[in-house]
Amino acid sequence: xxxxxxxVTTAALAFGFLMLGVLCYVFFNxxxxxxxxxxxxxxxxxxxxxxxLFHRIAIGYAADLLWAAAMPLAIQTVLQLKGKKQVWLAxxxxxxxxxxxxxxxxxxxxxxxxxxLIVYSVGTxxxxxxxxxxxx
Amino acid sequence: MKKWLKLALxxxxxxxxxxxxxxxxxxxxxxxxxxxxxxxxxxxxxxxxETEETGNEATExxxxxxxxxxxxxxxxxxxRMVYMASGVFESDNSYLQPDDGNVYIFLRFFxxxxxxxxxxxxxxxxxxxxxxxxxxxxxxxxxxxxxxxxPGRTTxxxxxxxxxxxxxxxxxxxxxxxxxxxxVKFAYEGEKDSGYVPEVNDSETVDSYKPGDVVETxxxxxxxxxxxxxxxxxxxxxxxxxxxxxxxxxEFENISKSDVLVSEFSFDxxxxxxxxxxxxFRDDDLGSVxxxPGRKTQGTVxxxxxxxxxxxxxxxxEVSLFGNRIVFSAK
Numbered sequence: 213x214x215x216x217x218x219x220v221t222t223a224a225l226a227f228g229f230l231m232l233g234v235l236c237y238v239f240f241n242x243x244x245x246x247x248x249x250x251x252x253x254x255x256x257x258x259x260x261x262x263x264x265l266f267h268r269i270a271i272g273y274a275a276d277l278l279w280a281a282a283m284p285l286a287i288q289t290v291l292q293l294k295g296k297k298q299v300w301l302a303x304x305x306x307x308x309x310x311x312x313x314x315x316x317x318x319x320x321x322x323x324x325x326x327x328x329l330i331v332y333s334v335g336t337x338x339x340x341x342x343x344x345x346x347x348x
Numbered sequence: 349m350k351k352w353l354k355l356a357l358x359x360x361x362x363x364x365x366x367x368x369x370x371x372x373x374x375x376x377x378x379x380x381x382x383x384x385x386x387x388x389x390x391x392x393x394x395x396x397x398e399t400e401e402t403g404n405e406a407t408e409x410x411x412x413x414x415x416x417x418x419x420x421x422x423x424x425x426x427x428r429m430v431y432m433a434s435g436v437f438e439s440d441n442s443y444l445q446p447d448d449g450n451v452y453i454f455l456r457f458f459x460x461x462x463x464x465x466x467x468x469x470x471x472x473x474x475x476x477x478x479x480x481x482x483x484x485x486x487x488x489x490x491x492x493x494x495x496x497x498x499p500g501r502t503t504x505x506x507x508x509x510x511x512x513x514x515x516x517x518x519x520x521x522x523x524x525x526x527x528x529x530x531x532v533k534f535a536y537e538g539e540k541d542s543g544y545v546p547e548v549n550d551s552e553t554v555d556s557y558k559p560g561d562v563v564e565t566x567x568x569x570x571x572x573x574x575x576x577x578x579x580x581x582x583x584x585x586x587x588x589x590x591x592x593x594x595x596x597x598x599e600f601e602n603i604s605k606s607d608v609l610v611s612e613f614s615f616d617x618x619x620x621x622x623x624x625x626x627x628x629f630r631d632d633d634l635g636s637v638x639x640x641p642g643r644k645t646q647g648t649v650x651x652x653x654x655x656x657x658x659x660x661x662x663x664x665x666e667v668s669l670f671g672n673r674i675v676f677s678a679k
Contacts, residue, residue, distance in 0.1 A: 283365045290357040307362055325464070 218346050219289060225342060226285035233278030273331045280308045280335025281342075288343050298343055301336075308332030415519065415533040419542035422532050424524055426463035431534055432456040433541040437489055437508055444488050446510045452486050453536055454506040455520055458546050461497035466665070466673075470494040473523050474507045476536075478515035486510050490588075495623035496616050498663055498673050502546060503623035511536075549621040550658040556677040563674055565666050567604040573597040575678045578650060580629040587652045593627055594678055595650040596662050602639035611636035614665045615649045619657035627652050653678075 284301040293300060309332050316324035416422050422429045437452040439445060446452050455474075461467045471493055476483040486508035493505030511518050518536035557563055563570045578595040580586055587593055594617070602608045612634040617624040627650045634647030653660050660678035 279365065279368065283361065286361045287358050290354050290361065304362070307365060311366065 219292060221346055222285050222343065223289040226282045226289055229278045229282035229285065229339075233275045233282065236275040236278065273327065276308075276328055276331045277335040277338075280305070280332045281339040283307065284336055284339040284343060288347070292347075294347060298340065298347065301340055301343065304339075305333055305336040308336065415535050417535050418537050418540040419544065422522075422524075423462070426461065426465075426467055427469070427524070428460045428462050429522070429532075430458040430544050430546075431542070432458055432504070432544045434537050435539040435541075437486075437506075439486075439488070441488065444486075446486075449513055450510050451513050452489075452508055453511055453518065454489060454491075454508050455534055455536060456491070456504070456506045457493060458502065458504045458544065459493070459495075459497070460502045461499050464499055466496055466498050468496050469503065471507045475521045475523075476507075476509035476511065476518065477521070478511040478518045480517075483518075484510045496665070497623060498616070498665075500549075501616075501618050501621050501623060502549070504546070546622075548658070551621070552659050553661055553675040553677065556661060556675040558677055561676075564603065565674070567602065567608045568610070568666075569601040569603050570664070570674070571599040571601075572676050573599060573646070575676075578630065580627070582629050585627060585629040587627075590656070591652050591654050593650050594653050594660055595630065595648050596676060596678070597632075597646070597648045598634065599644060599646045600639065601644045602641050605641050607638050607640055609636065609638050610634070610645060612647070612649045616663045616665065617649075617651035617653065617660065618663065619653040619660050621659075624651040624653045624660075626650065 284304045287304060288298070288301060309329050311320070312324060312328045312332065314320045413420060413422075416431050418431055418434055420431050422431070433454075433456040435454055437454040439452060459469050471485055471487060474485070476485070489506055489508040491504075491506045493503065493507050495501075495503035495505070497503060507520065509518075509520070520534045520536060521531040522534065524530045524532050557572050559572055559574050561572045563572070574597045576595055576597075578593045580593065596615075600610045612626070613636065615626070617626070630648055630650055632646075632648050634645070634649055637645050639645060649662070651662070662676040662678065664674040664676070666674060
C-alpha cells in the first residue's frame with residue numbers, strides 16, 4: 213500500500229477502536245455516571261447479567277482490549293514505522309501491563325487482574341498484526 | 349513531520365491512554381461521586397424513637413480517618429461502608445443474655461460492593477475492643493451482617509458484641525484487607541443514629557433469565573422452572589413484618605465429564621440490589637449434592653424479600669475461572 217492510504221486506515225482504526233472501547237465502558241458498565249443519570253429521566257439502564265458471555269466480554273475486558281489495540285495504531289499513525297522498526301510498537305504493551313502491575317504494587321488505585329495483563333497483550337498483538345498487514 | 353513533533357505526539361498519545369486508564373480505574377474503584385447521589389438522608393422511622401439522632405447528616409463522601417464515627421463513610425477500592433448507627437441490643441431470648449455487668453451492643457452498617465469482583469462481608473470480619481481488651485462477638489442478633497455481594501450490590505446489617513457495661517472506650521475493628529491486615533476502626537457511640545437511608549436501586553439486570561429459560565454453563569444445564577411466593581407452616585420460621593418468602597425452583601444436569609457440586613449456598617438473592625436472607629423450611633430445598641456426569645437434581649431455594657421490592661433477582665455463583673454469576677429474575 214502506498215501514499216496516504218495506510219496512514220488514513222491506521223488512524224481510522226485507532227479512532228474506531230478507541231470509540232468502541234469508550235462505548236463499551238460507558239454503556240455497559242453499571243458503575244458509570246450514565247447508569248445513575250438515565251434512571252433519573254425514567255430510562256432504565258441495563259445492568260448486564262454477569263453469567264452471560266456478553267458480560268464477560270463487553271463489560272469485563274472488551275474495553276481494555278480495544279484501548280490496548282488503539283494505542284499502537286495511534287502511535288503508528290504518527291511515526292509511520294516500516295518493516296522491522298514496527299517491533300518498537302510492541303513496547304506499548306509496557307504501558308498497559310505496567311499500569312496493571314502498578315495496581316498490584318498499590319502505586320495507583322484499582323484492582324489488579326491478571327486476565328487484564330493477557331487482554332492488554334492480546335490487544336497489542338492484534339494491533340501489531342493489523343499494522344503489519346496494512347503497512348507491509 | 350519533524351522528529352520532535354513526532355516524539356511529542358507519541359508522548360501525548362501515551363499520556364492520553366494512561367490518563368484514560370486512570371480515569372476508568374478510579375471510576376471503578378473510587379466512585380464516591382457516582383454514589384453520592386444514589387443515597388438520601390430521610391427522617392428516622394418512628395419505631396426507632398428510643399435512639400438519639402446525631403444531628404449530623406451521614407457524610408455522603410468517604411473520608412480517610414483514624415477512627416470512624418456514626419454517620420461517617422469508609423471507602424476503599426472494593427467496599428463502601430456507611431456507619432449508620434450504634435446502640436445497645438436487647439435480646440428477647442432468655443437463654444441468650446449477656447453476663448452480669450455486660451451488655452450487648454450493635455453497630456449498623458450499609459455496605460456496597462464498589463469493586464469488580466464478589467465480596468463477602470460478615471460479622472467475622474469485625475473485632476471489638478473495650479478499653480483495649482478483646483470482647484466476644486454475639487452472633488444471634490436479628491439483623492446480622494452477612495452477605496456475598498457481587499459488584500454493585502448492597503447490604504445493610506449489624507455486628508453485635510458483648511462488652512462491659514462500664515467500658516469507657518469501645519472500638520470495633522474491621523479487617524479491610526485480609527492480605528495486608530489493614531484495620532479500619534469504628535467508635536461505638538452509644539445510642540446514635542445518623543438517619544442514613546440508602547436510596548432504592550431498582551434497576552433490572554438486562555439479560556436475566558426468566559422462568560422456563562434454560563442456561564448452559566461449561567458444566568451444568570440449569571433449567572429455571574418457576575418462581576413463586578411461599579409460606580412457612582413452621583411457627584418459628586416466619587418472615588419479618590413487611591417481608592415475604594420467594595421460592596425459586598431449578599433443575600440441574602451435569603453436562604460435564606466430571607463430578608459437579610450443586611449447592612443452595614451458591615445462590616444469593618437481591619431485592620432492589622440489596623441482599624436478602626435465605627430461608628430453610630421447605631422439604632424440597634436444593635441442599636448440596638454432587639452430581640456424576642449425566643445426572644440431574646431438582647430443588648428449590650427460598651429467600652426472604654421485602655414486600656416493597658420492585659426487582660427481585662437471584663444470582664447463581666458458578667465457581668469457575670471467571671467467577672461467573674448467572675442472574676435469574678423473579679418478575
